[in-house]
Amino acid sequence: MSEQDFARLGNYALMLQKSPAIDRRKCMRTVPMEVLSLGPSRTGTLSMQRAFVILGYADPYHFSSIFGNVKDCDMWKEAFHAKYHGRGSFGKEQWDQLLGHCSAVTDFPCAYFGPELMDAYPEARAVLVERHVDKWVKSFGTLINEAYHPVSTILGILDPTWMGRINGVGYAMITAMTGQSTERQIMRHARTSYEKHYQCVREEVRARSVPLLEYRLGEGWLPLCQFLGKDIPQDANSVEIPFPHMNEKDNIQAVFSVMARKSLGNVLRNVFVAACVLFLVAWISSQLVF
Template identity: 40%
Template sequence: MAFQPYTPKPLTDIFTNDTDIDRRKCRRTVPMKVLALGLGRTGTASLRTALKELGFADTYHMMSASVENPPDCLMWQDAFAAKYDGIGTFEREQWDQLLGHCQAVCDWPAVAFAKELVEAYPEAKVILTTRDVDSWHASTTKTVDWRANDPELKFVAQWDWGAGLYQPMLKKFWDTFFKGDFKKYGKRVFNDYYAQVRSMVPPENLLEYRMGQGWEPLCEFLKVPVPEGKKFPHTNDTEGFVDRCKARNRAQMCNVAFRALVVGGGVVAAVLSASLTFHRLGARLAAFRT
């Protein structure tokens, strides 16, 4: 939903550690230096950690919206509405509001706006993380495609503040970017996307990077020294991704239950508890049938 108003985080959300910054009131405070435009699941979380180690603070990532500051999702929805639905505009001013605290940006949903970001920040260097398309598709199917269609996340989004901001944004991005069917169109979108980025960025301003190449090509491209005695980071593997998402769901369910106890009393809490139990039972029955 575009142009949804900002609402502050409930005081009863004690099981998650989200911030609640309204980016629409923010401005750019540091220069944008790096656009890391490789699709998610090509090592973007590791790259984020690496860029922070190299001094590019902060580096924006999907986790910035999903688990760090969920109100960011409001501006991402504004950006989707402007690009895909023809509603409103989203230009340099709005990018500076959303990303103004960052010197770098990577991962989805930013990749949906590769052209717009390159035009907004022509002085920024572009890094294109990549990997074999088949292994990428297999990894993404088990992680982000699963998360975008996670029935438990959809359920808790009806009740929890953070999930209610994040889930609609993720679903909008996923269905739009991958034409409504990741399994069918994912590989084609991958190949078309990488060809598009290569065509619009001058070769001297583009680094194609694969995980495993280490610090040297990255540091040479960014003109920064190689960190001494530090291994290149490796984070966000498939198993860890799923475990973290499930843990996030549980924490947000706890937020909802606690709010019901504080605000609505025991009756509301009992109804909510029964609803959660029924939902879990339904999910287990569905899994059993499959």
């Protein structure tokens, strides 16, 4: 993963590396959970993820983190099933398995589980980044257009172990937020769903007396560092490091383009392997004919 890849894709550049296929069910917590950033996707979550990295938090979890270990999708599906369908349980033990290597989280799917994460980690501090709703709806529409594009859908079917897993979690997130499953209905309910999410987070934070920072991108390091008890980060020359800014509009289009190419490669490889197997079976069968 080069600097150019990171500049273009942000943390999504993890998809360019081979997934380690870690089974999180066999993991445990190795660092304390300290920060829960509970704003939805398209509110500068990539910038916040990078900011937490700069501040020294271990592996801040973002939706893009899934690309570093696609098997995470299996546990996220369990979490969604437990919360929204009453199938099984997903408590602190499971959160420690799934997020035990992380000391901060941001973006969906984590932001959907604010109450559960606050219950599991009552010592953590909460951050809520808000964006003007009209700008968010427009940005969210770009995401939905890419996520529900026929190419993405078809590749999810043909490439079930990679694209299919990622699509499954992505669609579950969107349905959980909006209560809808079609592109038109999702966008029709987007504004209300956005406002409801913030209302829910604020109510759950107040109910638990969790320290909360209401933060807007553009405010820089000072309010965030004061809230988290961190020094404003500086480089080796004692010059303040600029607050990260990821262009999410350009980023998301590049991400889906790279995803499609990677998934298509998976499909072609699977087709080649299947063709070789069929050829081998046919050859063996021909040798058995007397």
